[in-house]
Amino acid sequence: MNSFSRRAFTAGALASLLTACAGRGSDAPRPGTTASPVPARRARPLARSVPVRLLIPSIGVDTPVLRLGLAADGTVQVPPVTAHDRAGWYRHSPTPGESGPSVLLGHVTVGPYGDGVFRHLARLHRGERITARLENGTAAQFAVTAVRTVPKTDFPADDVYGNVDRPELRLITCGGARTGDGYADNVIVFAALSGTKSPTPGER
Amino acid sequence: MRRTVLSALALAGTAVLMGTGPAFADGPSTPSPVPASAAPTSQPEKSAEPTPAPATDEPTRAAEPTPAPATDEPTRAPAEGQVSRVPSGAPDTGVAASPGSGSGGTALGAGAAAVLALGGGTVFVVHRRRATGA
Numbered sequence: 349m350n351s352f353s354r355r356a357f358t359a360g361a362l363a364s365l366l367t368a369c370a371g372r373g374s375d376a377p378r379p380g381t382t383a384s385p386v387p388a389r390r391a392r393p394l395a396r397s398v399p400v401r402l403l404i405p406s407i408g409v410d411t412p413v414l415r416l417g418l419a420a421d422g423t424v425q426v427p428p429v430t431a432h433d434r435a436g437w438y439r440h441s442p443t444p445g446e447s448g449p450s451v452l453l454g455h456v457t458v459g460p461y462g463d464g465v466f467r468h469l470a471r472l473h474r475g476e477r478i479t480a481r482l483e484n485g486t487a488a489q490f491a492v493t494a495v496r497t498v499p500k501t502d503f504p505a506d507d508v509y510g511n512v513d514r515p516e517l518r519l520i521t522c523g524g525a526r527t528g529d530g531y532a533d534n535v536i537v538f539a540a541l542s543g544t545k546s547p548t549p550g551e552r
Numbered sequence: 553m554r555r556t557v558l559s560a561l562a563l564a565g566t567a568v569l570m571g572t573g574p575a576f577a578d579g580p581s582t583p584s585p586v587p588a589s590a591a592p593t594s595q596p597e598k599s600a601e602p603t604p605a606p607a608t609d610e611p612t613r614a615a616e617p618t619p620a621p622a623t624d625e626p627t628r629a630p631a632e633g634q635v636s637r638v639p640s641g642a643p644d645t646g647v648a649a650s651p652g653s654g655s656g657g658t659a660l661g662a663g664a665a666a667v668l669a670l671g672g673g674t675v676f677v678v679h680r681r682r683a684t685g686a
Contacts, residue, residue: 418637421640421641422639422640422641423639423641423643424639424643426643426644429647438639440637441634441635441636442633442635446633447633447634448633448634448635449634449635451635453643453645455645455647456645457646457647457648457649458647459647459648459649460649462649464645500641503642505638505639509635509638512634520643521645521646522643522644526648528648529647530647531646531648534642534643534645
């Protein structure tokens with residue numbers, strides 16, 4: 349093999365290397381196309397099953413989940429003001445893990461009974477875990493993507509109830525300054541499905 | 553000899569072109585995240601109008617001369633499985649306790665106890681230091 353052949357062989361090898369690199373580059377994951385922050389990996393949507401329990405370990409929430417509908421004036425129903433405050437799922441929204449925004453509500457305080465179930469919701473941070481246990485035994489695990497405090501007079505209905513193309517969660521409570529016997533703001537936690545856990549025997 | 557060299561170079565050139573092919577094919581798809589990143593701006597938070605103009609919701613069709621308002625939100629999933637009835641207003645999820653009672657009173661008491669404990673601790677330390685002659 350003389351010098352010309354050697355150079356030609358080197359050029360060919362270099363070209364093959366370039367080809368391989370280009371091919372690998374095209375397989376690289378592309379950025380997500382959704383506007384909201386995406387968790388590390390995208391979990392598959394779950395089948396419809398109503399939530400029965402909500403757990404947020406970082407703020408000590410472990411509550412049964414009621415079903416809520418619409419009040420006569422068109423506003424969303426909220427859980428009753430009782431000593432043992434519970435969260436509620438808005439039944440005209442997807443169940444947790446279904447594609448779309450699943451909406452759960454809870455009180456921040458319950459008048460004479462003290463703290464509500466979502467008393468420390470505003471303390472949640474991006475990435476923290478929320479688990480919704482469903483009636484069929486599956487646990488839908490979510491990761492917080494955003495926590496927002498917004499004036500009630502400017503409630504972002506589109507952001508909360510608007511269509512999304514993946515399973516998401518909205519946790520809503522009150523916050524901010526007190527106004528009479530209520531609050532001026534809403535605290536809204538946005539979360540996206542990060543994983544699922546199959547039912548285990550005896551667990552619900 | 554020269555034929556060997558030339559054919560080897562032709563082969564190398566072909567391989568390079570084939571290698572760049574996928575990269576070019578991949579190229580035009582990379583701008584697709586751009587409209588996605590512009591999507592938040594197309595969803596104004598303070599829009600009081602219930603029917604936002606469809607043209608602003610179509611960043612990918614902005615270059616087309618005839619903005620057809622037929623498709624409202626092409627990047628979003630169909631309404632199936634989404635919120636079927638949107639409530640009006642903001643949820644009223646907080647009943648504040650009456651002033652001076654409940655958790656407010658408890659917090660006040662806890663604060664007073666903390667102040668007392670701090671004061672007591674300071675007095676103790678001062679006495680201790682005086683006793684040891686420091």
